[in-house]
Amino acid sequence: MITLLAGCEQNTFQQPPPPKVDVALPVQRSITRFLDATGNTAPIKSVDLVARVQGFLETINYQDGTFQKEGTTLFTIEPETYKLKLEQAQAAEAGAQASLKQAESDFRRQSDLVSRQAVSQATLENSTSARDNAQANLQQAQASTRIAEVNYGYTKVAAPFDGIVTAHLVSIGELVGVASPTQLASIVALDPIYVNFTVSEQDVLRIRAEAARQGITVAELRQLPLEVALQTEDGFPHHGKLDYLAPTITQSTGTLSVRGILPNPDRTLLPGNFVRVRVPYDQQKDALLVPDTALGSDQSGRYVLVVNGENVVAQRKVQTGALEAGGLRVIESGLKPDDRVVVAGLLRVIPGEKVDPQLQKIESPTASAK
Secondary structure, eight states: OHHHHHHHHHTOOOOOOOOEEEEEOOEEEEEEEEEEEEEEEEEEEEEEEEEOSOEEEEEEOSOTTOEEOTTOEEEEEOHHHHHHHHHHHHHHHHHHHHHHHHHHHHHHHHHHHHHTTSSOHHHHHHHHHHHHHHHHHHHHHHHHHHHHHHHHHHTEEEOSSSEEEOOOSSOTTOEESSSSOEEEEEEEEEEEEEEEEEEEHHHHHHHHHHHHHHTOOHHHHTTOEEEEEETTOSSOOEEEEEEEEOSSOBTTTTEEEEEEEEOOTTOOSOTTOEEEEEEEEEEEEEEEEEEGGGOEEETTEEEEEEEOTTSBEEEEEOEEEEEOGGGEEEEEESOOTTOEEEEEOGGGOOTTSBOEEEEEOOOOOOGGGO
């Protein structure tokens, strides 16, 4: 019996060793704060080319979908008819000038005769009336000539600016401009190009508060740089600047309309593209970052697990920011630079229990890796 009791005393329970977990200090580095949004590209200029005079379309002088320089003639509409009308108006103007010259000569002669009392005052009044009518007829003839010149100019439809001209909508020999202006094609400018997007009211208030803290004016906000990327592009390869901020917030959506402008020399961006947009608005030194995988969440928000000086695990509530390159998440508040954050083995730890921390180093990617 004594032997059996001794054997039981040797089989007492022993506490298992604390689990090993990887811990690391938060990365400290300077970060740029961005406003992220999605938007759509839009042409800076887009015009419908229309026939402003009536006539038969004689020529189409471009290939559909090609780039055309400003001033290039794209269509001609029966120019000979309007050239003859211009010559007719010019001839009428020349006749009106001759009539005015004769009326002025007669007026001067009658004025001299009246001063010598050789003719009656009524004769001078008739001469004055004839001169005034000749002047009015000349002005009318000059206006008719100008109208004829304008209409003759309209027989050539030219590119109003550099841009891509769409497919023509009418054919040679077709009668255009009969009842109303006939659309012939459209021209679209692609360089530079607009990017339209919206910003939430909360972001507007946050950015304005940050601008006020830094002493940045609204005019300077309109000059902030802009970065744009297509959905299939890595990073943000297209760069421009803000161009317009709406003066009011749309009540129905609670957003502010914003527009940017950026160069597009290779015409990579086309009007209507769905794009990712970000606007850098602040720089922060010594920001704290941890791997995004080290974060957990519950009903009260995001948290990390930290190991204190006694190697006891504790849950720490944190406020998170943007996800940076390399999968590192910015921690806005709730974490200190010397906190040891559990970065691996999270499923093996329980808050309030001891662990065996294995200090690791978080690799911080360079800025070029963004």
